[in-house]
Amino acid sequence: MSNATALDHTVAAEAGSQEFLVFSLGEEEYAIDILKVQEIRGYDNVTRIANAPEFIKGVANLRGVIVPIVDLRIKFRLAKAEYDDQTVVIVVNIADRVVGIVVDRVSDVMTLTAEQRKPAPEFGVSLPLDYIHGLGNLDDRMLVLVDIEKLLTSEEMALVEEASE
Amino acid sequence: MDITDFYDTFFEEADELLAEMESHLLELDVDNPDQERLNAIFRAAHSIKGGAGTFGFEALQRTTHLLENLLDYTRRGELALRRDIVDTFLEAKDMLNDQLDAYRQGGEPDPEALERICETLRRLALEEIGEEADVEAHAPPPAADAVAPSPPPEPAGEAASAAGGRFEVVLLGVDDKDRELLIEELGQLGDIETRDGDAERYRVTLSSSLSADDIEAVMCFIAEPEQLEIKALDAAPAASEPPAVAAAAATTSEAGTNEAAPNAAEASPAPGDAKADGARSAPPAEKAPAKAAKSNESTSIRVPVTKVDQIINLVGELIITQSMLNQVAEDSETLDDGALVNGLNLLQRTARDLQEAVMSVRMVPMDYVFSRFPRLVRDLAGKLDKDVELVTEGKSTELDKGLTERIIDPLTHLVRNSLDHGIETPERREAAGKPRTGKLTLSAQHQGGNILIEVIDDGAGLNREKLLAKARSSGLVVSDSMSDDEVWQLIFAPGFSTAEEVSDVSGRGVGMDVVKRNIQAMGGHVEILSQPGQGTTTRIVLPLTLAILDGMSIRVGKETFILPVSAVVESLQPAAGDLYAMAGDDTLLKVREDYLPVVAVHQAMDVAGAITEATRAIAVIVQGEGRRYALLVDELVGQQQVVVKNLETNYRKVPGVSAATILGDGSVALILDVADLHRLSQSKKENRIFENRSQPLEKEVEPS
Structure with a gap:
């Protein structure tokens, strides 16, 4: 895996290439634009919020800032959502907001060239096409490129007040 | 350095000078003007002109030049002051403000307005002095x-x-x-x-x-x-x-x-x-x-509020880290280490002092608010043909900057109301045996952790009959047996106005409800005291700051919530005999003579593992939006000041919750909104009745 990363970095300067943070939800691998990622931290000390959708785990304190924590595994209806040492929260910056997303594992940072990015098929993944940029093709791995901003600001995520924005 | 670097300094200075000029103009006794005051007004105009000249703000320079010459005549007694002359001066001052704003935004002032004000000033000079105001030199000054x-x-x-x-x-x-x-x-x-x-x-x-x-x-x-x-x-x-x-x-x-x-x-x-x-x-x-302004600047600096808030955030973090350290020291066997314990204690004290000091940075005197009213009162009184004397008390009382800005609108509304509806015309006042000049008092004082702001007029007072009649005609449910207090509260109803005719000052029926809403949004409340013929007093009680809150920590199940202490009336252990079940899942608690509805926090907030039996829980009697009810919690943990954090910055409004805070262990606790919690509980009960199913609880396994 690290070999692949090293190789990719050498072609990073190539036009149309873009860096992605790769994480896994269950058996599937997803990737989001690295520029949206603020930091990665452990899953810890999350305060539950009553009357919120199940996938909103609550809010956590990120150095004095109150940040909502969303579990994408529950949102994508994965078989199980367990919280262990490996469980991490990717803190992303979207639409002037800071949101934490819970994933099973963060694997690495990869550069995908334009050729390696394919349009998404009509079916096969557990989230609507609206929130998918496309698929990343890397040797034998397939990455689902998620439009994290669109996903998190969507109405069904209930993270943003409907009336505003 | 570029000369434009000094623009901001000039704008700020000019702002201060204009404010000074206005306050002097307003306090000027037309018949017997104070020489010092005239000189001060003149000086302000002159200084602005000097700066305007230096920076090449021509319109500003021209206007101040004309104004200054007129002011010079007045201060040398060659131009007798009249009210309308002072009005013209004030108008010119407003124009200067506009020009300054235009320059500040990098534009040029409206040339038409410039010509207009220059013409007015020139005409005034011509009529009063018989001389062109901008004739080069007059008798050189001493x-x-x-x-x-x-x-x-x-x-x-x-x-x-x-x-x-x-x-x-x-x-x-x-x-x-x-x-x-x-x-x-x-x-x-x-x-x-x-x-x-x-x-x-x-x-x-x-x-x-x-x-x-x-x-x-x-x-x-x-x-x-x-x-x-x-x-x-x-x-x-x-x-x-x-x-x-x-x-x-x-x-x-x-x-x-x-x-x-x-x-x-x-x-x-x-x-x-x-x-x-x-x-x-x-x-x-x-x-x-x-120069004087400059030397003041060396002792004060202007800082954007966001920077201050950032410091407040960081200090909050520091305090949390400090309590974490304390916790670690207490848990480990290091308690015998005197030096460590001393050091930690010192850190704690310094951190608290630091927090207080930083909080005080946000505080500004009420003068910031009150200083804009003399002009308003003067203009309005003139428009309404009333004689009004404005008295301000407690100008140095300090309040959070964020709140002072938000209190201006409601206060302006109340002052307008007092002038329009409260204080009578001089003729009516005389007929009622009162002095011709009405008195409007604005006062501010601290009261515990709150600030009490009052708008007091000695006008006609509220008219009970008129209010009731108006309420009936606008379809509100009223009865003649209502207490005065209840009747006064009617004016806060939306769309309510008792003015016999709509004036351009007030009386359109929007406003008092907005005033009340705004004040409640600031965590305060408003009440009215009125005596027919004696006047009306509007009291606003506000928390000193929105950044910190006196909180009572309560525990429900494994979760901790914060209740604003200001909302808590008392707490007690409910006896089985005092609990009355009502139809539809409701429970009432008898507290002395009152029957209060009961809201269980674990139900409203879906907390698992809480005490469900009311007699084993603790009832906290709370008050919100004028409604009292009993809140069932597992345990009262203690009182502490908490730093209020907005949930909506990154998330959204949560029902029953006003904000969040960070506890000593670094975790987040929600601050309950007492009024909203009651609404939430009501709607949940209705849902339960109709759907006959309970909300799903936690399903996942979480590390504890």
Whole structure:
């Protein structure tokens, strides 16, 4: 895996290439634009919020800032959502907001060239096409490129007040 | 450095000067004006003009120039003040504000408005003085005003045209070091011909191609304006100081008034001649107010609120880290380590002090709010033909900056109401045996962790019958047996107005409900006291700050919530006999004579593992939006001040929750919104009845 990363970095300067943070939800691998990622931290000390959708785990304190924590595994209806040492929260910056997303594992940072990015098929993944940029093709791995901003600001995520924005 | 770097300083200074000018104008007694006040107004105009000239803000300079000349006539008693003249001055001041704003935004002021105000000022000068206001020179002002607080009106604009010549520069009470510097500076400006004197009074004769104003401007970097006297020597002999007078002046102290000088000045030639001769008696001290503002700046700085908030955030974090350290020390076996414990205690104390100090940065005096009302009251009273005296009390009472900005609108509304509906016309007041002049009082005082702001008028008071009749006609449910307090509360109902006719001041029926909503949004409440014929008092109670809150931590199940202490009335252990089940899942708790609805926090907030049996729980009696009810919790943990964090910054409004805070262990606790919690509980009960199913609880396995 690290070999692949090293190789990719050498072609990073190539036009149309873009860096992605790769994480896994269950058996599937997803990737989001690295520029949206603020930091990665452990899953810890999350305060539950009553009357919120199940996938909103609550809010956590990120150095004095109150940040909502969303579990994408529950949102994508994965078989199980367990919280262990490996469980991490990717803190992303979207639409002037800071949101934490819970994933099973963060694997690495990869550069995908334009050729390696394919349009998404009509079916096969557990989230609507609206929130998918496309698929990343890397040797034998397939990455689902998620439009994290669109996903998190969507109405069904209930993270943003409907009336505003 | 670019000159534009100084723009902001000038804008701020000019803002302050204009505010000062306005307050002096408002306090001016038209029939018997205070000389000091007139001088202060004049000085403000003059300083702004000077700055405007320096920075090339032409419109501003022209307007201030015209205004300044008129002010000069008034301060010398040649123009008798009238109310309408003061109005014109105020209007000109507003125009200056507009111009300043335009320049601040990098634009040019509206040329039409400029012409209009210039025309008004010119006409005023023509009518009152019989002279063009912008005629170059009038009788030169007393030169010795340098020491008195009234500087003469030698405008900078003229200075440029009358540049060059020989000058006598007198340094008053300048110490040796500064004097050397000043003389060096002067040497760069022109040729020094003679120099002599002592520290008290040092005279330099200089020939230079610059104007007296320019020379002064340079010197002001080193010396205070009142330490300088600059005179043109090539002038007609009458305009320059006779040596005898100078000698006399030399014997007086630095600040002593030079009695002889005014005579010398008055003896100077008529305007036309003065111009022809190029005679200029240079203005020695008009930079004084600007200078004073500058020296104030060295003791205060302007900082964006976001920076302060950032510091507050960081200090909050520091305190959390500090309590975490304490926790670790207590848990481990290091308690015997005296040095560590001492160090931690010290850290705790310093951190708390730091937090308090940082919080106090956000506080500003109520004067910030009150200072805008004299003008409003004056204008409104004039419009309504009423005589009103405004009294403000507790101007130094401090309040969070964020709140002062939000309280202005509601207060403005209340003041308008008092003037329009409260205080009667002078005729009516006389008929009622009251003094013709009505009194409106604005007061502020601290009351525990709150600030109490009152708007008091001695007007007619609220009319119970009229209010009731109006309420009926607008479809509100009222009865004649309602208490006065309840009747007064009616005016906060949406769309309610009792004004017999709608005026352009108030009475459109929007407003009082907005006032109430705004104040509640700030965590405060408003009440009205009224006596027919005696007047009306509106009291606003607000928390001192929105950034911190006196909180009561409560535990429900494994979760901790914060209740605002201000909402808590009392707490008690409910006895089985005091609980009454009602139809539809409701429970009432009898507390002394009252039956209060019961809301269980674990139900409203879906907490698992909480005490469900009311008699084993604790009932906290709370009050929100005028409604009292009992809140069932597992345990009261304690009281503490918490830093309020907005949930909506990154998330959204949560029902039943007003905000969040960070506890000592770094975790987040939700601050309950007492009024909203009741609504939430009601709607959940309704849902339960209709859907007959309970909300799903936690399903996932979480590490504890």
